[in-house]
Amino acid sequence: MTVWDDVVGQQRVQAQLSAAARDADARITAQSRSEPVPDASRMTHAWLFTGPPGSGRSTTARAFAAALQCTSPDRALGGEPGCGFCDGCHTALIGTHADVDVIRTDLLSIGVKETRDLVRRAQLSPAGGRWQVIILEDADRLTEGAGNVLLKAVEEPASRTVWLLCAPALEDVLPTIRSRCRHLTLSTPPVAAVADVLIRRDGIEPDVAHSVARATQGHIGRARRLATDERARARRATVLKLPLRVADIGGCLKAAQELIDAAAEDAKEVADETDVKETEYLKAALGASAGGRMPRGTAGAMKELEDKQKRRRTRSQRDSLDLALTDLTGFYRDVLVLQLGCGVALANDDVRDSVDRIARDSTPEGTLRRIEAVVACRQALDRNVSPLLAVEAMTVALRAG
Known part of the structure; x- marks a missing residue:
């Protein structure tokens, strides 16, 4: 098990983030020992994850946050950050880590007031001594004013703060913000990979898993909902009857x-x-x-x-x-x-x-x-x-x- 187990069909992105996590770990280790900080060019303070719905943007961001917080002793022996078992990985993945804030909205937009509160939190030093990670799942819902508030924090972040922004497309984020982020593009996962994760992680029957993965064309969240929610299946069946009902x-x-x-x-x-x-x-x-x-x-x-x-x-x-x-x-x-x-x-x-x-x-x-x-x-x-x-x-x- 590692923090990347639920990141489906994103091998290239996973490799880039793993390399960045190694650089980040090397930087923290050197600073704690008062040694010269090595070149860590693969790590940066702001990342922008884009990809179609269901590609796993927020899941990938959470996995990266967990890798940054990994405290496994195996790393001292050359192990990769992101073991999935240590306290840092576990709490980051389940959403209880003190230094990982996951921001999502169930409203139509994110306003200036909420963004100012977020920026204030981002200026705090990490409680665990590693990184203060802010995951903004709905960066595309920032109002223009909220985006301008966020811009200052992304331009001049605290030394141990990492911003992970998620949006469907690059154009959904203000140009001034996206130009200051390292951009990673996620792709729609293959149907077979989605079915595999439903079988392995959620215990879905193989026939059902393959059927819903095909029906949703690789959208992990929707596939799981179709497999587990009878009401969702009934609503989909109703929608698919609509083309036959528009004769007049x-x-x-x-x-x-x-x-x-x-x-x-x-x-x-x-x-x-x-x-x-x-x-x-x-x-x-x-x-x-x-x-x-x-x-x-x-x-x-x-x-x-x-x-x-x-x-x-x-x-x-x-x-x-x-x-x-x-x-x-x-x-x-x-x-x-x-x-x-x-x-x-x-x-x-x-x-x-x-x-x-x-x-x-x-x-x-x-x-x-x-x-x-x-x-x-x-x-x-x-x-x-x-x-x-x-x-x-x-x-x-x-x-x-």
Whole structure:
């Protein structure tokens, strides 16, 4: 076992990070012994991990953070940092290491206030004497103001602070920030590698593991969810029926409304799990009476929490819609595979009859237009277009395609 076990299909990136961890370890060792610091050019203070959804950006960043915190005595005998067993590796991987902060957001953006708090934490010396590691999983969600706040910290970091930023693409991060980071590009893992990790790590049956890995085209997180969550499988099955339901305008509008309703139900399920607990916790912290009456001066704090929960529900609904649109894109990709006779495996082999039917009744040009309609819908949602209007426009375009 090593810290890299869950980094799937990223051998080149893993080799670069392992080399950087060795240089970082050599630097720390030399400083602790008051020896001349060796050349450690493979290690730097700021890294930017980019790659498509499911490539494992945050998993790779966590593994690197664990390797930087490795305290295994085997290193003194020439062992590699990142053993996976020592206290430094273990606590970094499970999220309890005092010097590893993992920042993610369940809101639509990361604002200036949150970023200033993060920058202040980054100036602290590491409690364990090695590195202060800040993993920012959603660097693409920084507002422009928040990005400018972060820029100063990345330009002039504390001597033992390492920034690990994650984003889908290089263009999603401010140019001034990305120019000060070492950039690593992750690729979509092979289907076989994803199936292997599901079998080995999660105990998924081999047939199921290979099926969901193929259905999600190498997206590790979605593959695991499909394999373990019956509701996720049911929602995917509903989405994959949509291409057969857009034969007329009435069917288009009905399918769009059902897609929006399903996303809203997803968001409600997430909210039901967290909102009540958060609200009750805040009420208790603010000194609510036994009857639920709140002390004076607490209305502002309660309103702030309600606003946060509303923004979180909005993002949850957007994420659910995006997942459905990704499945829809995969369906039309399979249609195109059959139309062009590519001879590659279908991602959605479980709905082969539907794929065959659409492939026979349309042309490759029409399929490409349908894929473009799905992409346009995703872009419209990113621009805060009304979800219902965006999805209705897409379903009508799918009929016309």
